[in-house]
Amino acid sequence: MKPLNQVVSATPPSGIRRLFDIASQMQDVISLGVGEPDFVTPWRIREAAIYALERGYTTYTSNAGLLELREAVCSLQRALYGVEYDPQQETLITVGVSEGLDLALRAIVNPGDEVILLEPCYVSYQPNILFAGGTPVPVASRAEEGFRLRPEAVEAAVTPRTKAIMLCYPNNPTGATQSRVDLQAVVDIAVKHDLYLISDEIYDRLTYVGRHTCVASLEGARERTVLLNGFSKAYAMTGWRIAYACAPRPIAALMTKIHQYTMLCAPHIAQRAALEATLNGENDVREMVADYDRRRRFFVRGLNAIGLDCVEPTGAFYAFPSVRRTGLTSEQFAERLLQEERVAVVPGNAFGASGEGCVRCSYATSMAQLEEALARMRRFMERNRVFAEQEAKATTG
Amino acid sequence: MREVLKILEQDARTSPAQIAAMTGLAEDEVRRLIAEWERSGVIRRYKTVVDWERFGEEKVYAYIDVSVAPERGAGFDDVASRIYRYPEVRSVMLVSGGHDLRVVVEGAGIKEVANFVAEKLAPLDRVTATNTHFLLKRYKDDGDIFVESDSDHRLMVAP
Ligand SMILES: Cc1ncc(COP(=O)(O)O)c(C=O)c1O
Numbered sequence: 001m002k003p004l005n006q007v008v009s010a011t012p013p014s015g016i017r018r019l020f021d022i023a024s025q026m027q028d029v030i031s032l033g034v035g036e037p038d039f040v041t042p043w044r045i046r047e048a049a050i051y052a053l054e055r056g057y058t059t060y061t062s063n064a065g066l067l068e069l070r071e072a073v074c075s076l077q078r079a080l081y082g083v084e085y086d087p088q089q090e091t092l093i094t095v096g097v098s099e100g101l102d103l104a105l106r107a108i109v110n111p112g113d114e115v116i117l118l119e120p121c122y123v124s125y126q127p128n129i130l131f132a133g134g135t136p137v138p139v140a141s142r143a144e145e146g147f148r149l150r151p152e153a154v155e156a157a158v159t160p161r162t163k164a165i166m167l168c169y170p171n172n173p174t175g176a177t178q179s180r181v182d183l184q185a186v187v188d189i190a191v192k193h194d195l196y197l198i199s200d201e202i203y204d205r206l207t208y209v210g211r212h213t214c215v216a217s218l219e220g221a222r223e224r225t226v227l228l229n230g231f232s233k234a235y236a237m238t239g240w241r242i243a244y245a246c247a248p249r250p251i252a253a254l255m256t257k258i259h260q261y262t263m264l265c266a267p268h269i270a271q272r273a274a275l276e277a278t279l280n281g282e283n284d285v286r287e288m289v290a291d292y293d294r295r296r297r298f299f300v301r302g303l304n305a306i307g308l309d310c311v312e313p314t315g316a317f318y319a320f321p322s323v324r325r326t327g328l329t330s331e332q333f334a335e336r337l338l339q340e341e342r343v344a345v346v347p348g349n350a351f352g353a354s355g356e357g358c359v360r361c362s363y364a365t366s367m368a369q370l371e372e373a374l375a376r377m378r379r380f381m382e383r384n385r386v387f388a389e390q391e392a393k394a395t396t397g
Numbered sequence: 398m399r400e401v402l403k404i405l406e407q408d409a410r411t412s413p414a415q416i417a418a419m420t421g422l423a424e425d426e427v428r429r430l431i432a433e434w435e436r437s438g439v440i441r442r443y444k445t446v447v448d449w450e451r452f453g454e455e456k457v458y459a460y461i462d463v464s465v466a467p468e469r470g471a472g473f474d475d476v477a478s479r480i481y482r483y484p485e486v487r488s489v490m491l492v493s494g495g496h497d498l499r500v501v502v503e504g505a506g507i508k509e510v511a512n513f514v515a516e517k518l519a520p521l522d523r524v525t526a527t528n529t530h531f532l533l534k535r536y537k538d539d540g541d542i543f544v545e546s547d548s549d550h551r552l553m554v555a556p
Contacts, residue, residue, distance in 0.1 A: 020554035033554035040547055123556045172556075294404065294419035301418045344554055367408075367415075 011127050015350030019334060023344045030373045032361040033344040035172060037236035037317070041273070042284035045235060048276035049269050057268050063260040065093025065244070066271045072278040073244045077229075080204075081214035083222070085246040092245045092256050093266045093274075097202045097230040098124060099259070100245040104198045104226040105132035105164075107254035113163035116154060119352030120147075120320070122172045122200065126352075134163070140354030143322050146311040147176035151185035158189065164196040165189075167215055170203035170315020173351045173360035177315040180213045187221045196251075197225040202243070205234035205285055208293045209314040216246070223248050226255070233316075234285050235277040242270040292317050292363070295370060299363040302374040306381045317364040320348065322357055326384040330359050336384075341376040401430055402439070409443040446541050458487070458503055458532035459510045462496035466523045473497060476523055485513055496528065507531065 003009070016033070023029050040046075064070060070087035077083050085091050094100040101124060109115060111133040117125045119138045129136040139157050141147045154165065165186060169178045190197050199215035216227045230243025243266075245255060259265075296313065303310045303321045310321035323333040330347035337343050337359075348355030363370060400420045404411050413431065417424040434440040449456050465476050473491050480500055481489040487501040500518070504510035510531070519527050535543045 014556065016554050016556055020552065023553040029553065031551075031553045034551050035555045036551060038549065038551070290400070290403070294400070297421050298415060298418040346554060 007130055007133075011130055014123050016123060016346055019338070019344065019346065022335070023338060026338070026342060029338070029342045029344055030365070030369050030376070031344040032363070032365060032373055033346050034362050034364060035318075036238040036364065037233060037288065038364045038366065039236040039288055041236050041240070042277075042281060044280055044284070045237070045273050045277045049273040052269050052272035057272055059268060061093075061265045061268050061271060063265055064091065064256055065266055066268075066275065069093055069271050069275045069278070070244070072275055073229075074246070076278055077214070077227070077246065081212070081217045083214055083216045083227070083246070085227075086249075089249050090246055090252045092247075092252060092259060093271060094228075094230075094243045094245055094259065095263055095266050096232065096241045097200055097228045097243040098241075099263060100226075100228040100230070100243055100255075101125070101128050101198070101200065102131070103245065103255040103258050104228065104247070104251070105129055105134065106258055107251055108132075108164050108196050108198070108226075109134040110163070112161060114159060114161045115164045115166060116157050116162060116195075117166045117352075118149065118154070118168070120171075120173055120348060120355035120358075121166070121168055121351055123350060125166055125168075129166075135161075137162070138352055138354070140352070141174070141176070142354065143309075143311060143320070143358055147171065147174040147320070149178045149182040149186060151182060151189060154186055155189050158193050158195070162193065162195055164198055166198045166200070168200040168202075170207055170212070172203065172316055173318050173346070173348065173355065174320040174358075175313020175316045175318040176311075177207055177210070177212070180218070183213050183215060184218050187215065187218045190224055191220040195224065197221060198228065199225055200228045202228065202230050202233050203316040204229060206289060206292060206317060207315045208289075208296060209312070212315075226251055231274050231277055234288075235274075235281050236288065237270075237273070237277065240267070240270040240273060242266055242274045295363045295365075295367060298367065299361070299370050299374070302370070303361070303377075306374065306378040307385050308377065308381065317362055319361045319363060320355075320358045321361065323359055324357055325386070326381070327386045328384070330356055334359055337377065337380055340383075341380045343373050343376050343380075398430060401427060402434070405431075405440070405443075409445075446539075448543060450535075456503055456505065457507055457510050458501060458535075459514070460530045460532065461500040461502060461514060461518065462528040462530075463498040463500055463518065463524055464495075464526040465497040466525045468523060476521065479521060480518065483513070483517060485509075496526075 070091040074085045074087045074091055105128050109132040113134045114137045115129045115134045116137045119140055126136045137157050139153050204212045216222050216225045226247040228245050231237040300310050300319050307325045308321035310319050313319050330349050334345050334347040346360040348358035401416055404416050413424050413427040416427045477489050485502055487503050490499045492499045502510050502513055514527055514529055
């Protein structure tokens with residue numbers, strides 16, 4: 001038969017998949033590999049969805065989504081970050097931020113355009129850029145620098161073909177957030193070189209230190225930014241597939257056009273649930289965030305205590321410790337930790353080459369499981385800490 | 398600081414070291430706070446939530462609405478205190494609405510509870526009426542759900 005699509009065929013499968021296959025064959029595994037909340041969706045939201053079903057809200061909605069929901073998310077963004085979007089012309093309800101990413105890239109990228117992405121980053125960015133016909137240009141951030149955004153490295157990656165920069169803070173997988181100053185510096189680069197910005201702020205509410213900076217609120221950003229956000233993380237609604245995109249009118253119009261022909265609309269019941277979440281979910285969000293924060297502090301301290309050096313993650317629900325003391329690569333570490341101690345973590349290189357040397361651990365798991373996971377990892381580290389003694393000698397001698 | 402109480406309220410066995418890790422406070426500070434709250438009565442005591450039924454022990458609970466005759470110069474405190482001193486009384490609350498006190502009584506059987514109401518509660522001075530509701534099934538009590546909870550449906554590894 002004729003060859004299938006060459007871009008898709010050439011894209012490697014997700015690095016997360018293989019580990020998943022091994023882990024799901026095993027018993028008694030503690031998984032720190034899950035990139036979603038361990039809460040079920042708060043009851044008030046589930047109840048609103050049940051009610052919506054009973055009322056028969058089983059139809060299509062307008063392409064852009066329920067106007068009430070668009071108005072509600074615009075009010076939320078205004079209240080939180082002072083950004084103003086027109087619910088009619090600049091806001092689109094999407095099937096997850098996943099769809100929003102795809103739409104933004106397809107609306108912006110022409111074949112051959114380069115898109116800068118800041119690695120380590122969410123696994124979908126590279127493939128989405130490729131599927132949109134673009135060329136991903138990774139810029140690395142480093143554990144030694146706390147995964148700080150390096151505006152100078154971003155600017156160095158700009159070429160005449162650069163079209164957009166993708167940002168994601170708080171970050172999956174590092175848990176890093178960025179200072180307003182550094183984010184503004186990236187916006188300034190975008191302004192200087194006339195680039196678009198795609199800002200995936202799905203973890204905005206899960207910010208534990210300082211306040212979240214909405215990229216669209218920065219000076220010069222709004223007219224060139226696609227702001228993506230959703231319900232999956234803050235409201236524990238991953239399975240509902242519901243999110244939103246805000247962008248200036250010309251971009252929003254193109255995104256809506258693609259969405260109209262490929263998706264028609266986001267699921268109606270999920271939109272009703274999301275409306276309840278936006279209007280009445282605030283206390284639930286606060287409770288969940290407070291809970292993650294306790295686990296975050298506990299877990300990160302535990303990692304550092306057993307020699308898995310970890311810069312403080314200030315957002316999302318991930319820690320991204322370095323495995324350098326074991327002398328193993330991230331993949332070797334993840335595979336041996338799973339085989340020997342039955343703890344699943346995700347090798348850092350799944351999130352880009354610069355994630356090598358680290359592993360992603362999600363602390364969206366009960367305290368009891370985190371404690372047990374740390375105990376197992378401690379045993380593993382006691383057997384595999386090859387560099388500890390040499391280093392101790394180096395510092396004392 | 399409030400965090401420390403929230404954590405203990407969820408699980409009283411969380412150690413000061415764990416609380417310190419979870420809040421970022423120093424362990425000594427956590428110990429000092431707890432000691433102070435124990436002294437001042439902010440922390441009243443530590444207890445365990447037991448599902449006696451699952452243990453195999455049947456207990457009977459009754460929720461009793463008690464009406465109290467008003468009397469000049471006397472609030473409800475004196476009547477309430479005569480009731481709450483009985484060890485079989487789990488709680489006594491002054492409530493708004495058609496009745497005055499809401500009393501929860503625990504007993505080994507219906508008869509025991511009925512006797513308590515007939516012999517101790519109803520004859521009290523100023524108690525004009527009682528209305529007893531026996532507990533049939535406990536779904537959620539004081540924040541704890543007593544029926545089967547949902548399991549974790551998540552995949553082992555997700556992006
Ligand atoms: C950074 C980031 N963006 C987007 C998504 C996908 O979100 P959604 O469920 O809204 O499609 C995830 C999910 O893990 C994520 O971590």
